[in-house]
Amino acid sequence: MKELDLLKKDWQKTQSQFKEVSENEIYSMIHKKSSSVVKWILIVSIIEFVVLNGIGLFLSDDFTKKFTELHPYLNIFEKVNYLIVLGFIYLFYRNYKSISVVDSSKRLIEAILNTRKIVNIYIIWNIAIGSFFGVFGAIDGFTAAYSKNNSLKAHIEPVTMAISVAVSLLIIIPxxxxxxxxxxxxxxxxxxxxxxxxxxxxxxx
Amino acid sequence: MEQQFVSLLKENQNLIHKVCRLYTCTEDTHKDLFQEITIQLWKAYPKFRGEAKFSTWAYRVALNTAITLYRKDVKQVKTTEYEKCSFFISQEEYNPEEEEQLKLMYKAIHQLNDIEKALVFMYLEDKDYTEIAETLGISEVNARVKMNRIKGKLKKILNP
Structure with a gap:
C-alpha cells in the first residue's frame, strides 16, 4: 500500500515537531494526584468553616442568646476558636502550596505525612472544642430540665450532673x-x- | 530511581507524543493523554526490571493506557469531529498529490478503532511483526492478519 509507505516516511520525519516536556513538568505530572487530594482537603476545610458558621449565624435563637449571656467568656473563646480554625486552614493552604512544587518522592512523602498529621490534629481539636462547648450546653440544658420537672429542687446533686454530662459527651464525641x-x-x-x-x-x- | 525515571522519560518522550498524536485530536486531549501515560509509566516503573529496552516497555504501557484507561475517561471522538482534528504533516516538500494523500491518510487512521491504531502505530514506527506481536500481546500470525485487514479497511476509507 503506497499511501501507507508515504505516511510511514512522513511519520518518521515529524519527530521534532512536538513541544518538549521538561523534567519539572514530568515531576509535577507524577505527583499530581497527591496535590489534588491536598487541594481538596483545603477546599473542604474552607467549606466546612463557612457552612458550620453559617448555620450558627442562622440559629442564633433564644437558647444561644441565653447561653452567651450565661457564659460571656465562652463568646470570647469562640472567637479565639475561629482564629485557630483559620490558622488550620492557612496550614492546609501552605501544605497545598508546598506539595504542588515538590520535586522528589522523598519530599512528597514528608509532605503527605505532614498533611496527615495536621488533619488529625485538626480533628482532635474539633472534638475537644465540641466537647468543651458540649459540657456547658449539657449543664445548662439539664439545669433547665431538672428545675422544670422539680421546681422545689433547683439544686442538682453534683454526682447526678456529672453522670448526665458524661452521658451527653459519650453521645457528642462519637x-x-x-x-x-x-x-x-x-x-x-x-x-x-x-x-x-x-x-x-x-x-x- | 525517580530521577532516573524522569530523565528516561524525558529522553523517550517523543514516543509518548506520537501515541498521543494518533489517539487524540486536540492539544488539550494530547496533554491529558500524555499525563495519563506518564502516571501509568511511573506506577508501573517498579516492575520494569530493565530486561527490555525502556522504549519497548514504554510502548507497551503507553498503548495499553491509550487503549484501555483513556477510553474510560474520554468520550471517543465522533466521526464528525475528525474534521476538527489538526493534522500536521512534516515540513518536507511534497507535490500536491502526495500532500493530499498524506492528509487523507492521517484522517483515515483516526477513524480506525483503538486496537487498530495501536497496530498502525507500531507499523509506522517501523517495528517488525515479532515486536508488534510482543508489545500488543498477540501472536505474530495474528498481528500479520490484523495488519492486512487494516490495510484493506484503510483502502476502503480512501476509496469508498
Whole structure:
C-alpha cells in the first residue's frame, strides 16, 4: 500500500515537531494526584468553616442568646476558636502550596505525612472544642430540665450532673468523630494509598 | 530511581507524543493523554526490571493506557469531529498529490478503532511483526492478519 509507505516516511520525519516536556513538568505530572487530594482537603476545610458558621449565624435563637449571656467568656473563646480554625486552614493552604512544587518522592512523602498529621490534629481539636462547648450546653440544658420537672429542687446533686454530662459527651464525641472521619477520612485514605505507592517505589530504590 | 525515571522519560518522550498524536485530536486531549501515560509509566516503573529496552516497555504501557484507561475517561471522538482534528504533516516538500494523500491518510487512521491504531502505530514506527506481536500481546500470525485487514479497511476509507 503506497499511501501507507508515504505516511510511514512522513511519520518518521515529524519527530521534532512536538513541544518538549521538561523534567519539572514530568515531576509535577507524577505527583499530581497527591496535590489534588491536598487541594481538596483545603477546599473542604474552607467549606466546612463557612457552612458550620453559617448555620450558627442562622440559629442564633433564644437558647444561644441565653447561653452567651450565661457564659460571656465562652463568646470570647469562640472567637479565639475561629482564629485557630483559620490558622488550620492557612496550614492546609501552605501544605497545598508546598506539595504542588515538590520535586522528589522523598519530599512528597514528608509532605503527605505532614498533611496527615495536621488533619488529625485538626480533628482532635474539633472534638475537644465540641466537647468543651458540649459540657456547658449539657449543664445548662439539664439545669433547665431538672428545675422544670422539680421546681422545689433547683439544686442538682453534683454526682447526678456529672453522670448526665458524661452521658451527653459519650453521645457528642462519637458524632463529631464520625462527621470528621466521613469528611476527611476519605481524602486521607486516598492520600495514604498514594503514600504506600511512593514508599514502595522508594524502597526499591 | 525517580530521577532516573524522569530523565528516561524525558529522553523517550517523543514516543509518548506520537501515541498521543494518533489517539487524540486536540492539544488539550494530547496533554491529558500524555499525563495519563506518564502516571501509568511511573506506577508501573517498579516492575520494569530493565530486561527490555525502556522504549519497548514504554510502548507497551503507553498503548495499553491509550487503549484501555483513556477510553474510560474520554468520550471517543465522533466521526464528525475528525474534521476538527489538526493534522500536521512534516515540513518536507511534497507535490500536491502526495500532500493530499498524506492528509487523507492521517484522517483515515483516526477513524480506525483503538486496537487498530495501536497496530498502525507500531507499523509506522517501523517495528517488525515479532515486536508488534510482543508489545500488543498477540501472536505474530495474528498481528500479520490484523495488519492486512487494516490495510484493506484503510483502502476502503480512501476509496469508498
Amino acid at each position: 458524632i463529631i468523630w464520625v462527621f470528621y472521619k466521613l469528611v476527611y477520612g476519605w481524602l486521607l485514605r486516598n492520600l495514604s494509598k498514594n503514600y504506600e505507592e511512593l514508599k514502595k517505589i522508594n524502597l526499591e530504590n
